[in-house]
């Protein structure tokens with residue numbers, strides 16, 4: 070059920086069914102907008118710094134300070150929001166429901182920090198994540214380079230203790246031979262800070278060498294694709310168990326054929342469809358937050374990378390919503 074009307078209570082005229090990011094009176098439901106028009110927010114959610122009543126708050130972290138190869142992930146949040154307009158029309162296939170009938174979701178915009186200054190980004194991101202968590206909402210973060218996961222994990226772990234990390238990536242990001250904190254070693258730092266329950270953590274789709282696992286279970290790209298999506302989901306579920314888990318998805322887990330718009334592409338990765346199937350199989354996992362990172366739209370082609378990221382983020386919301394009842398159906402707000 071989708072309302073295609075002009076937006077009752079929002080006045081009349083050509084703009085009344087658009088710009089729902091600005092005009093939506095509530096946090097559920099949707100009105101279809103032209104994908105090419107209107108104010109951008111993730112999935113046409115209401116833009117608001119006010120997290121009151123929100124189950125999930127979307128926040129962008131436009132950062133590519135420590136990117137080692139191709140820069141440009143600072144444009145990731147904007148790219149993902151733009152691509153999400155192609156998905157904002159109701160039931161999400163093949164879930165069979167619209168997660169926004171079940172979850173209240175707002176888009177809190179982007180974290181502000183001084184460009185080029187790692188400490189500024191770390192502090193601002195942890196503060197914003199803490200603000201959202203303290204309001205009782207969970208976070209869907211749009212990167213940005215993968216370093217943004219560190220302050221997000223800091224904010225979560227400070228409130229919820231060490232989390233099982235479910236990490237999709239071509240890279241382990243635990244290299245310990247680099248002198249400076251960056252997007253290739255932040256999970257090594259996160260381990261050192263006690264933010265991760267490593268015994269219940271798993272890295273999926275890895276296809277670069279790192280001779281030290283640091284205790285992570287690694288399901289590399291060849292194993293994953295030989296086993297099939299269902300077996301991979303089952304194995305992730307076994308490793309993570311029943312504790313709280315945090316999902317971090319580097320878009321370079323996907324093959325460059327499916328995600329060329331990223332900073333450090335590696336061939337031999339997952340297809341978007343395969344990754345979606347794995348995610349859909351994780352309904353038993355207690356996810357408390359997610360980030361999707363390393364989308365660099367300037368290297369993208371026809372938005373396929375941003376669209377993949379938006380779709381995977383939407384799949385995550387469907388995972389959260391799967392066991393919830395609908396509180397709105399096709400409503401105007």
Ligand SMILES: [Mn+2]
Pocket residue numbers: 238239240319321322333363
């Ligand atoms: Mn990576």
